[in-house]
Amino acid sequence: MPTITVDLDDRSYPIYIETGILKNTGFLFSEIRGQHVVILSNVTVAPLYLEGLTQQLEAHKKNVDHIIIEDGESFKTLDSFEFVLSKLLEIPAARDTVIVALGGGVIGDLCGFVAACYLRGIDFIQIPTTLLSQVDSSVGGKTAVNHPLGKNMIGAFYQPQAVYIDTHSLTTLPEREYAAGMAEVIKYGIIYDAEFFTWLNENKQGIKEKKEALLATMISRCCQIKADIVNQDEKEHGVRALLNLGHTFGHAIEAEQGYGNWLHGEAVGAGMVLAAKLSKMRGDISLTQLQDIVSLIEFFDLPVDGPATMTAETYIQHMKRDKKVLSGTMRFILPIGIGSAVVVSDVSTQELTVLLD
Incomplete structure (x- = not known):
């Protein structure tokens, strides 16, 4: 075992x-x-x-x-x-x-x-x-x-x-729930393991079909990455915060739409795309890398856009109550290439307005 x-x-x-x-x-x-x-x-x-x-x-x-x-x-x-x-x-x-x-x-x-x-x-x-x-x-x-x-x-x-x-x-597991789980799987490739991201792309059809051997490999790799990060930072004072890629935007979506109307993984999927778009705006990832992220998330039937009814003001209102806020400053996890990410605290309201409106 x-x-x-x-x-x-x-x-x-x-x-x-x-x-x-x-x-x-x-x-x-x-x-x-x-x-x-x-x-x-x-x-x-x-x-x-x-x-x-x-x-x-x-x-x-x-x-x-x-x-x-x-x-x-x-x-x-x-x-x-x-x-x-x-x-x-x-x-x-x-x-x-x-x-x-x-x-x-x-x-x-x-x-x-x-x-x-x-x-x-x-x-x-x-x-x-x-x-x-x-x-x-x-x-x-x-x-x-x-x-x-x-x-x-x-x-x-x-x-x-x-x-x-x-x-x-x-x-x-219902297909919608399975797809929601794939958002967290893809997250590990974006923030920590470029080879795993490539492996997901190469095996995405078999994963979608729930082929047993692929699932065991995929789940084991995710758990190993999670364990490695938690071993370093149990209570999220440093590297563990990277596991929240897409969650700042995603939690805002869940809170605004009502918990359960958007599944957590669906909100995280859309949130990771928003984080990647913000990273592209700031020059930290290329257009090709952004397209690769969007394409893989989209392949697993996850939303790549937030709710049309949410404005930048609505997102920001919720994000200011996010548990990653420190001293009143919002913090975001943004990819810098595939396989690496950083925590940033200098995202301006103007940037968010351009991104979200």
């Missing part, structure tokens, strides 16, 4: 990647130190995997409880956070309880934040079932919920005990 390690001293943990992992929970036992497991899932994923996972855990003498919430970004809220905490208190969960996130990015982010806060911290395990969560949100310990005034503004850095990625779960 391919294994990647997020190396954070006493908070280090493995990422396991394999097809069929959800059919064999033996892999979990070394990570579950107590006898009580609470599985957090949603109404879409639970019917697919919850029963089988529960039966196998119970067969190995684990006491299993479930908490099920509604599906979608609109439920990544403080209300859901309170609901899950209340359920844990009712069960009741103890310090040796392990909470398992079975689902996509919303479930993983919510579960991690709950785990960080319940009894001041209990163990949790990530079992991501969407492409976006497998390549990005399940790794690195960023946990949060959304607020109407900003995405992921309330949360904590809290690392899981392990991440288990079953590539077979992507066969049940």
